[in-house]
Amino acid sequence: MSQIPPELHYTEEHEYLKLSDDADVVFVGITDYAQGELGDVVYVDLPEVGAKFARTEVFGTIEAVKAVSELFCPVAGEVTEINEALEADPSLVNKDPYGDGWMIKLRVENPAHVEELLSATDYAQHIGE
Numbered sequence: 001m002s003q004i005p006p007e008l009h010y011t012e013e014h015e016y017l018k019l020s021d022d023a024d025v026v027f028v029g030i031t032d033y034a035q036g037e038l039g040d041v042v043y044v045d046l047p048e049v050g051a052k053f054a055r056t057e058v059f060g061t062i063e064a065v066k067a068v069s070e071l072f073c074p075v076a077g078e079v080t081e082i083n084e085a086l087e088a089d090p091s092l093v094n095k096d097p098y099g100d101g102w103m104i105k106l107r108v109e110n111p112a113h114v115e116e117l118l119s120a121t122d123y124a125q126h127i128g129e
Contacts, residue, residue: 001129002031002032002033002036002127002129003032003097003098004031004032004033004120004123004124004129005018005098005120006119006120006121007019007120008098008120009074009114009115009117009118009119010031010117010118010119010120010122010123010126011056011072011074011117011118012118012126013056013072014030014031014033014034014037014127015028015029015030015031015034015071015072015073015074016028016029016030016031016074016097016098017074017075017106017114017117018098018102019114020105023111024107024108024111025080025105025106025107025108026075026077026105026106026108026114027102027104027105027106028059028073028074028102028103028104028105028106029093029097029098029101029102029103030062030071030093030097030101030103031097031123032097032098033127033129034069034097035093035094035097035101038062038064038066038067038069039064039065039066039067040064040065040091040094041062041063041064041090041091041093041094042063042064042065042090042091043062043063043090044060044061044062044063044086044087044090044093044103045060045061045062045063046059046060046082046083046086046103046104047059047060047079047082047104048079048082049079049080049081049082050078050079051078051079052076052077052078052079053073053076053077053078053079053106054073054076055073055074055075055076055113056072056073057072057073058070058071058072058073059071059072059073059079059104060103060104062093063090071103073106074117075106075108075109075110075113075114075117076108076109076110076113077106077107077108077109078106078107078109079104079105079106079107080105080106080107081104081105082103082104082105083100083101083102083103083104085100086101086103
């Protein structure tokens with residue numbers, strides 16, 4: 001059974017969005033379910049700070065022993081920070097996807113779009129849990 005924290009927002013592509021202390025900035029990463037499906041993460045390719053992405057646009061890739069997958073931006077926005085710890089230890093995505101395994105911080109272009117993402121309940125139904 002995957003962890004699906006109720007306070008987060010989710011995409012059908014298995015990214016999550018977590019609010020930060022700054023109301024306009026969110027953490028983005030992949031869900032516990034996604035990291036479990038991928039297996040051992042060996043590399044994460046993240047964008048530069050300042051890069052802007054449209055909703056559902058690919059912002060990077062994640063490489064695991066089994067596969068390489070694209071990472072999709074849950075909402076439109078600008079990257080304000082990347083998780084540099086993933087360069088040295090990409091397995092943080094496996095160990096703590098909702099904590100130390102976050103990927104980017106994003107300044108959200110339109111906060112109303114956050115509410116259009118899946119709730120924890122909807123995401124659980126999406127993955128069949």
